Every structure is written in structure tokens, then in C-alpha cells.
Amino acid sequence: MPLPLEGIRVLDLSRVLAGPYCTMQLADLGADVWKVERPQVGDDTRGWGPPFAGGESAYFLCCNRNKRSLTIDLKQSAGRELVARLAGVCDVLVENFLPGTMASWGLDAATLRSRHPGLIYCSISGFGQTGPRRMEPGYDIMIQAQAGVMSITGEPDGPPTKLGVAIADITAGLFASQAILAALVGRARTGLGEQIDIALFDSTVAWLANVGENYLLSGEVPQRLGSQHPNIVPYQVFATADGNVVIGVGNDSQFRRFCQLLAVPEWADDPRFATNGERVRHRQELIPLVAARVKMRSSADWLRDLDRGGIPCGEVRQLQQVFADPQVTARDMLCGLDHPTIGRLVLAGSPFHFGSDSNSVRNLGTWRAPPLLGEHTREVLRETLGLAESVLADLAHREVIGPEPRPPADCET
Secondary structure (H helix, E strand, C coil): CCCCCCCCEEEEECCCCHHHHHHHHHHHCCCEEEEEECCCCCCHHHHCCCCEECCEEHHHHHCCCCEEEEEECCCCHHHHHHHHHHHCCCCEEEECCCCCHHHHCCCCHHHHHHHCCCCEEEEEECCCCCCCCCCCCCCHHHHHHHCCCHHHCCCCCCCCCCCCCCHHHHHHHHHHHHHHHHHHHHHHHHCCCEEEEEEHHHHHHHCCHHHHHHHHHHCCCCCCCCCCCCCCCCEEEEECCCCEEEEECCCHHHHHHHHHHCCCHHHHHCCCCCCHHHHHHCHHHHHHHHHHHHCCCCHHHHHHHHHHCCCCEEECCCHHHHHHCHHHHHCCCEEEEEECCCEEEEEECCCCCCCCCCCCCCCHHHCCCCCCCCCCHHHHHHHHHCCCHHHHHHHHHCCCECCCCCCHHHCCC
């Protein structure tokens, strides 16, 4: 089956995580993504480690599969002209420079789209292309702090805490890919591209979801609740006799069954606990009572009985348990690829599963390993711009494009 984005070309001028995560989604769906990197240096994340393998960082490897790498020096006018020419044969351009940078290089949306009206031009930045904070850089931890996420994350008596992954970057990348897909649908109708402005700050404010709306509706500032839910009780981590389990009681009938399992059926008729609304209001009374009961038995015992009773539950796992889960294998959420300097490389798979494909959206046999720095510079410039070898040699001599990738024997481990 042809991939959904087969034939779509994406010029990826982004680096670090939000932009590369966006373009990886497009690449997984079949787009031909050309990742433009700085000669000799590449994407910042190539140096973000350890761990490293075969000279490549885990950070870079996690979000750059199925792409081709080109090294072009954007500080040189000849490099910028190459990028402008590449944009002219692409469907999508993604960049995440500080607002104004692309305009200073003559590579802004207005300039490129005047030459190529069908181009979909997506800018990702910390605070967007407009507004009083547009010129501020946006690192994930800064956005988590300034968009309120850290104020609602962590234990009630502990400090504000960031999430364990760069969630502001990742969700901005997901919103960007969604907007690009919508623009491709629109272009199919009108023939015209679009200019897309995605901000990490906007993205994070948007996914505050029920916690944000709780404040907008009530005016009450949310506090840190640890693993507890602001609107459902009990719904959190509980310590057992030998570990921890998550229990999520989503409605009153589940709570009644839960009380039976706790051997305190009378709690279901207690006016303080009979409805979810009352349980939320009286969480300080209920949670210690539940915690004391759960602590009496092992995690395995609770998970077995809760599951039989139809009460949502789960063990709190570490990553070695996650990646060993048969469900991960069944859903192709681990994929092995041959990498030129690493050998066999295992990556987390794609979550896209379409009805026409019982496995992942892209057949694993067609996946590209994350590219070496500049691995495809000459290949893409020959294919798309028809540049002769003498021209490529001259560009390399002037350091407009980077050198050929180093041989595997030179790589660090």
C-alpha cells in the first residue's frame, strides 16, 4: 500500500526536539524529509549525551528516523540560495529559528511563498511570531514553568516539578504536524499553501485542558496534587505491601465495588463518599483511609482482584518492564534498523496503525535509520537540483556544504 504522504517533500530546517519530532511524524507517514544541518556540527542534539553509540546520541536518534541529512551553511549566501532552491521543489518547510532570523536571510514565508505559492511554511518558536514575548527563546523547561505546568506537577509539600519528558516540545511538534496535514488537505482544494505559526507556549496552555478550565470556571488556583486527579477521587498511586499501584475509580458504581474489595462496603453509603463530587470535597478524609487498606496487601493481589472487579488499575513500571511487555511487541512499538556506525539499532516505533496495514503505517523494511551528519547532501542536490559533480565539489571546497560523513571506523562509542 502507498504511504499516506508518499510524494510529499519536506524541507526540515529545525533542530532539537519540537521541529524534528514534527517532521518525524511526517516521515513515518511517507514524506521525504530533508533535514538541513550545520556543517561539521549538525543538530545540537547530536552532542546531547551520554549515552552515545557509534558516535550518535540517543537524543538525536529518538526523533530523526526516516529522514535524509544535508549539511548546508546558512551563514553563506550560496548556502541560503541552495535552501531557497530546495524550498522551490518542496511541499512543506519547517523551521524553528528565533522570529526574524529567516527574514534576515531572505528565507521567510513571504519571500519563499511569493516564488512558490503552494509551499506550506511552518514556523515553530517559543512564544510565536507575534505578541510582546515573540523574541524570547523557548526551552522546554522554561515553557513548562511559565505556562503553569510545573505549578501543578509534584507532591503537595514538594517543589514545582517538570514532567519527565520534554512535553512542551513534543506536543508543539504534534500540533505542528497536525496543522501541516490540515494545510495539505486545504491545498488539495485550493492549490495554495499556508503559513503556520506554532508556539510552545500556546501549545502548552492549550493542553492544560481540564485543569486550566477548572481555574477559568472557578477562579481557584490549582495546587500540586502529586499523582491525584483534581476532579476524580480516588484516582492516584497507592503504596501496597511490596510496591505501588495506580487505582482509578471513575464513577460511583465502581466505587461501590471498590469498597467491597476493601472490605468496607459501608463507605459507599457514607454521605461524604457516596458520590464523586463528595469524594473530591472530602479527599483529605477518604484518601488516608484507602491508603491504609491498600497497604495491607501485595501489588499482585490488588491488581488481580481489582481487575476481576472491573476497577481500572495498573502497576507502576520502570522502562525495562515497559519495553519487555508483549503488547509492545504485538503493536510493533519496537523496531530494529541497521545503522552504518551502530549496527543494529532499536528505536521506539510509530503509534500510527491504519486498517489497511496490520502493523505500523510504514513497513519496517522501508524505514531509514536516523542519518549520519550530511549523509545525503550530494544525493539530494543531485536528485532535485541536478547539480553536477564539479558544482558539488566547488560547494564543498567553499564549505557551503559539508564534507562526506566520516567512515564508521572513526566514530566514538
